[in-house]
Amino acid sequence: MHYISKNNFVKLLEALQADYEVYVPVKKDKQRFYKKFNQSSDNVVIGEVRAYEPLKAFFSRAREIVAEDFKTDKVPSSTNKPFAIVGVKACDLKGFKVQDHVFTNHDYKDPFYIRNRQQNLIISADCTSAIETCFCMALGIQPYPRENFDINLSQGKEGFLVEVGSQKGETLIDKHSSLFEEMPDEALSERDGQRNWVAKKVEDNIKENDIPHQESYKGIIEKKYESDIWKDEAKTCVECGACNTICPTCHCFLLYDQKSPQHMARLRIWDSCMIKDFAEVAGGANPRPKLWMRLRNRFEKKFDFFPKVADIYACTGCGRCISACPAKIDIRKVLKKLVGNAQ
Amino acid sequence: MPNNPYSPIETKVLEVTTETPTIKTIKLKPKEEISFATGQFIELTIPGVGEAPFTPSSRPSVKDTMEVTVMKVGRVTERIHQLKKGDIVGLRGPFGKGYPLDDFKGKELLVVGGGCGFAPLRSLMYSLLERSDEFKKLFFRGGCKTPRELVYRSETEKWRERKDLNLKLTVDAGDESWQGHVGLVTTILDDVDMDYASGIAIVCGPPVMMKFATRKLQEMGFKEENIYLSMEKNMSCGIGKCGHCRLGIYYACKDGPVFKYSKIKNFPNIWD
Numbered sequence: 001m002h003y004i005s006k007n008n009f010v011k012l013l014e015a016l017q018a019d020y021e022v023y024v025p026v027k028k029d030k031q032r033f034y035k036k037f038n039q040s041s042d043n044v045v046i047g048e049v050r051a052y053e054p055l056k057a058f059f060s061r062a063r064e065i066v067a068e069d070f071k072t073d074k075v076p077s078s079t080n081k082p083f084a085i086v087g088v089k090a091c092d093l094k095g096f097k098v099q100d101h102v103f104t105n106h107d108y109k110d111p112f113y114i115r116n117r118q119q120n121l122i123i124s125a126d127c128t129s130a131i132e133t134c135f136c137m138a139l140g141i142q143p144y145p146r147e148n149f150d151i152n153l154s155q156g157k158e159g160f161l162v163e164v165g166s167q168k169g170e171t172l173i174d175k176h177s178s179l180f181e182e183m184p185d186e187a188l189s190e191r192d193g194q195r196n197w198v199a200k201k202v203e204d205n206i207k208e209n210d211i212p213h214q215e216s217y218k219g220i221i222e223k224k225y226e227s228d229i230w231k232d233e234a235k236t237c238v239e240c241g242a243c244n245t246i247c248p249t250c251h252c253f254l255l256y257d258q259k260s261p262q263h264m265a266r267l268r269i270w271d272s273c274m275i276k277d278f279a280e281v282a283g284g285a286n287p288r289p290k291l292w293m294r295l296r297n298r299f300e301k302k303f304d305f306f307p308k309v310a311d312i313y314a315c316t317g318c319g320r321c322i323s324a325c326p327a328k329i330d331i332r333k334v335l336k337k338l339v340g341n342a343q
Numbered sequence: 344m345p346n347n348p349y350s351p352i353e354t355k356v357l358e359v360t361t362e363t364p365t366i367k368t369i370k371l372k373p374k375e376e377i378s379f380a381t382g383q384f385i386e387l388t389i390p391g392v393g394e395a396p397f398t399p400s401s402r403p404s405v406k407d408t409m410e411v412t413v414m415k416v417g418r419v420t421e422r423i424h425q426l427k428k429g430d431i432v433g434l435r436g437p438f439g440k441g442y443p444l445d446d447f448k449g450k451e452l453l454v455v456g457g458g459c460g461f462a463p464l465r466s467l468m469y470s471l472l473e474r475s476d477e478f479k480k481l482f483f484r485g486g487c488k489t490p491r492e493l494v495y496r497s498e499t500e501k502w503r504e505r506k507d508l509n510l511k512l513t514v515d516a517g518d519e520s521w522q523g524h525v526g527l528v529t530t531i532l533d534d535v536d537m538d539y540a541s542g543i544a545i546v547c548g549p550p551v552m553m554k555f556a557t558r559k560l561q562e563m564g565f566k567e568e569n570i571y572l573s574m575e576k577n578m579s580c581g582i583g584k585c586g587h588c589r590l591g592i593y594y595a596c597k598d599g600p601v602f603k604y605s606k607i608k609n610f611p612n613i614w615d
Contacts, residue, residue: 067350070374070433106597108348108582225611252586255349255579261391264433266349271585279587281577282395282417285550287615301589308592 001183005159008179009046013037013086015176020084020121023058025051034058034085046087047128047155050318054248055092056099058083059116060268062245066112066255067266082119089127091136091318093148095248101310102251112268121168124149125160128194130201133319135332138211141317143198154191161187211332212339214313220338221304225296229337234292236327241272243321243329249302249314252278273298299334348582351388351433352377356426357408362494366459367424368400368412373434376406380441381470382463382573382601386581387411387423388433395419396438396578398463398600403441403470409434412462412494438581439600442467442545442571444474451480451537455556457528457548458487461494463573464547468502475507482535486513486528486552490521509535528552529559539564547573554614557604567605574599574607 004012016022022037024044032051035041103113126144127134136143145152150169153160161183164170173180205211244250254271257264271278274294280286288294306314315331322330358370377385381403388394395417401410413423426432452471456464468483475481483502487493493514502510513524513531524531528548544560546553553572560570576588576595583597591610593599607613 067347070353071347071350102584106583108584108597110582110584111347251584253580254585254587255394257388257391257393259391264351264388264390268349271587273586279577279589281575282420283575284416285575285615287576287612301586305589305592 001188002162002164002173002180003159003183003187004153004162004180008181009153009160012176012179014039015179016084016121019081021081022084023086025087032087037086044087046125046153046160049127049129049131049134050089050091050320051087052320054246054318054320055085055088055095056248056251058085058120059099060103060110060113060251060253060270063267063269064112065265066268067264069264082116082121084121084123086123086125087153088122088124088145088149089318090124090141090143090145091134091316092248093122093124093145094136094139094141094316096148097312098249098306098310098314099251101306101312105310121172122149122165123151123153124165125153125155126191126195127198128155130198130205131319132205133322134202134317135206135209135211135319136317137199137202138206138213138335139313139315139317140214142195143202144195154187154194156187156190156194161191209332210336212335216339217303217307217313217335220335221296221300224338227337229334230292230296233329233334233337234290234295237274237291237295237329238327239274239276239291239294240326241274242324242326243298244272244274245270246320246324248316248318248320249306273301295329299338303335303338348435349580351386351394351435354432354434356428356430356432358428359426362412363492365415366412366492366494367415368410368494369423369426370401370408370410371432371434372408377409377434377437378406379403379409379437381444381466382441383437383439384578384581384596384600385409385411385434385436385438386578387419388435389419389422389426390431390433392422393419394433394435395423396581396596398466398573399437400462400465401469402473403466404473412465414459436581438578438596440598442470442601444470447471447543448477450478451482451542452478453482453484453532453535453537453542453544453560455528455532455544455546455548455560456483456485457552457556458492460546460548460552460573461485461487464545465495465498467545467547468498472502472505472508480537481508482537483508483510484513484528484531484535485511486515486526486531488515490514490518527555529555532556532559532563535563540566541569543569543571545571550575550614567608568603570604571601572604572607573601574613576600 025032026035027043103110124145149165302314354373360368397411400412578588578596583594588595
């Protein structure tokens, strides 16, 4: 365990700018947004809860060129420095388990994602509060990172307790060793007290909303496949796809070729399985022509497909889709219905 | 860094053959050889337009060129139909799993094709006929809507003469030129003289045709694990990442597009 004072932490971020584009969560009104760090960054919040944007945006961009002309052996190079993403929360780190499975685990690997995973730096942080939509603990996550980070920060009154999570993190601390110091005696108990307090808040959320724990999710989709739940829930859906784009585990994309015959440029753009033509084939056949079928498919992918192929529920309990949905479709309530006995 | 799986290989159009008013066969020569197993598919790029998946209709043993047979059904295929000799297009692949030909050794085989399903099956038939002595019996049953839509007429006429193949074709509705059988492809399966319980059936065609053919084959006594289907899904990336072609716990692009019926029968709505 290491320790870094608040002043030295700012110096560390400044030093990181030599090798990285450093992004920090910045508070605006009630939300936190990732902003590029600079000397005059105000309202930086390392603790609190997850940012508005999902972490995946730093690893597979919402829109990027993945092929140009016929350069098959080359991956279009990035002229930018890799990202150092600061203040990443445990829910988003679970998203990596799904994204890694998709982009790195098959016969074909995605060179763009892998490059970003190798090069980007993750400076995660404990949650120091919980908001009403937080329910990570129902998905088996604690509100503090335990894996998939380079270094993790536990915020104390005067500075941060620093845990190393990877070789890259170790190297970072060695390189900037003058900024770090011995851990003060009370730091560990301060951290644990803080962690327990936040965990209690998330547990209260789960109790208050009666959200089922993932141990009760097994088989819920198969059991409720023909249920009216899907039609009921889809009634207000406006097919905007916000739930997909905001979700740390959603990974689907479409390949779009720029409309210029002289210069072939293929873009990869985040896609949404809620959009009508998502699974439609060229002849016009569509396995999911109705909106409620697509809503069901979204839950099937998260709570049936991923547990079967990767032994993981593709939900992190971050609650982003609850806040993003203009139709107020609430994943917590859907899960409650799916686990419940009513048909 | 590995090769970029999203980037196509520059490819020249060598020849365009009009098969029917809505179907053309395009002969392609990629700058780098693409060798494929029969049943695997490729993504064909029209620069500035987009790409679409096709299962090559040519011989896998020919490595330097490849043919795809394309029905005009949408935006990309419409542009493919405008291709001319010398045009430059792109190819990615091959993707997916082909037919497990080695598993068919010593078996009796029935190949059932419908409409657009003829394209992948021509490649399969070339492969099977090249090694027909490995199979105990070989049957082909094909159907399409009208005689005008029947592709590969010269091949099927040659195949009809072969001693190592029993071939029969049908159309849903005949015309004055048609001397053959009229009716759905499921109506020309009864005279297939083989041991259904141990036989292999390979079906490729529109989903509704595969649905009824599968039902018929099961009635005849074919085992679920011996029925091979080509599932038509929206295969885009080809490498199991973009999410469009999910079929239960599989992606058609990486786990298929050829599936044993037994592997997918419990997934809901597989024919939709």
